[in-house]
Amino acid sequence: MYDVIIIGAGAAGLTAAIYTCRKKLKTLIVSIDVGGQTNVTSHIENYPGTGAMHGVELMRRFQDEAVGFGAELIMGKANKVEKIENKFKVFLANGEAYECKGLILAYGKVPKSLGIEGEEKFMGRGVSTCVTCDLPLYKNRDVAVIGGGNSAVEGALESATIAKKVYLVHRRDAFRADEVTVEKLKNNPRIELIFNSVPTKVIGEKNVDGIEVENIITKERKALKVDGIFIEIGYVVDTSFVQHLVKVNEKKEIIVDERGNTSHPGIFACGDITPVPFKQTVIAAGEGAKSALECYRWLTGGKGAVLDWTH
Template identity: 40%
Template structure:
């Protein structure tokens, strides 16, 4: 199952385990069970502390396997083969069940350990989803730390009957004790906060007690991280308030234009950004959303949790989010057929009919990817021609199961319990048409996350914060950088440069302030 190179790497990792691990397998006569048996055999060969036992008589999903310490109940289970993006989840689970300490803040570990109650988590994933591993790994870790928590990873492509019965149409989708718990990317701290009812109050109390910052960055993406690093290097008190550290980069699959790094992916880059920021002692306040910025001699940043922070200067780097169609049915069927990530959710629509909204590079790339999985793709473009690069259009035109419709304005998403079609208007003739389908992937660009700034600084009609060449906004002491601003070309490398520039401008602003008595 595993080649020699991977086996050697796995053996090196498994040398770190200190406690015996039992892998309990539940298999049937199918091909996937045979593959799982081979995989588990390869794993067990790499460590004399790992044994495989058979539990095929148990009434559990098959094929699946559980990891457990000797003498303890199994709390981590994989239903399906954890390969592709999920192979690191298997390695981490082996290490953690085997006693290797996780790289997690000790305070968070103690918080997980203290959670009371019974929690049975189930996470539906696809092996091509780059957001799923973070959720799987977080819940596995929680299960290792707290004996009251159990978690099962479920490959949605392998357990299609469950996916259909539970109407899972986006991954990752998490159920807790049989009820829908969450969908999409979630960090460990975010999951813990959702089941630890007192976590929000404790976080708010800590924030309220913080001293004034010299530079407070709002946003934890590439622009925000760069701004924080440049400020901290000046030796001034620096903080970051981030709704989700990493920002939209966390949802980016392949990054091949970040200069000096030939190829990486969003989660890896986001992790590197956070590690770099932490090296400078920046105060990171994650999972906190800004509600308003109040200018003054000391700028106040109000958070949605009801607390406030004060700073001598503020840098807004809140990035952007996927633009929505804003038509009837879109919100109602989000996660029930309306999706925004073809890489993550595409495998759930295998053999079905889908539409892609948008004819730019993102839309055409999505249509090309989906065409290899689904039965048919209908690509709808508002303009009279596609806007994607010529090489992408050529590839798209070669695919037999793709239909391109231009001058198409989507007017409604239809469905019963889930999506069953859409209606669009031909912008030339004015006539409306209905397309029967099971999934809709929206790829029509980005919208800046600046609603909380609408009464504070000058913005364009598109919501972008107007900045000058130094990253200055219309309010003294308030700077902005990255995708939330008027700077053209929304690229990671540009956002980082703009973040650094805004930070240097903020420092220049601070040193020119009158010295307090």
């Protein structure tokens, strides 16, 4: 039995763990990965006090501190939460389950999928949602990047530093990225832009051999021969497995008050999974700290927490 289970090991969850552990609460973090979305930022420049660094390195430091203060970390996907008498039971996709008195939901956002044939089959084995994490596998090979926002454009530029050929497939004929970056893209000889097109199928038997794309104007389909596919079409919140316990807004974000309380006593939420504006690493970290202190206050019946240094 844990005092606190934190679902998600991104900036919000790891910071929450630092705070709960420093309050001597027995803390378990369960997460699919460590670092979350911050990992995909190769050059994070707006996290104060660290200087510019790779997001993976910044998150490694968060992890070291959380674990250093005593947090236990288990890798896995939470897919069910139940309230049983005075405790919560968190179930993982592998069948394991853990119990706690207080629960902090910090599981951010998950990458959007295309929903096309072959995508799920090859996810993690040729299809990826993280250029920065998986690009080293494609040295001198051909890849396709799908999307038209900043992360797709930057993903294509990063891919062109390692891959032999990069197709950037976008459903429109202009990018939603800043002009300087788009200019770099157009001048890169390794990048071929495929406009007005959507992916329709991942091609391959044992490995990815290519991707089929359809021109949405002419309806013509063609196969691009690639070894790897990066889906960079943004992120969504998935709160389906907690909606029987906590209230969500129209975007399915978990509604919290200014201290991170959800609509259910004993369940707190923080970071990108909540409606808190300006989704940023530093904000997620701050919200994580706040929800952990509020969780501590709740667990101690309002007696223990320092709410303000002036009181």
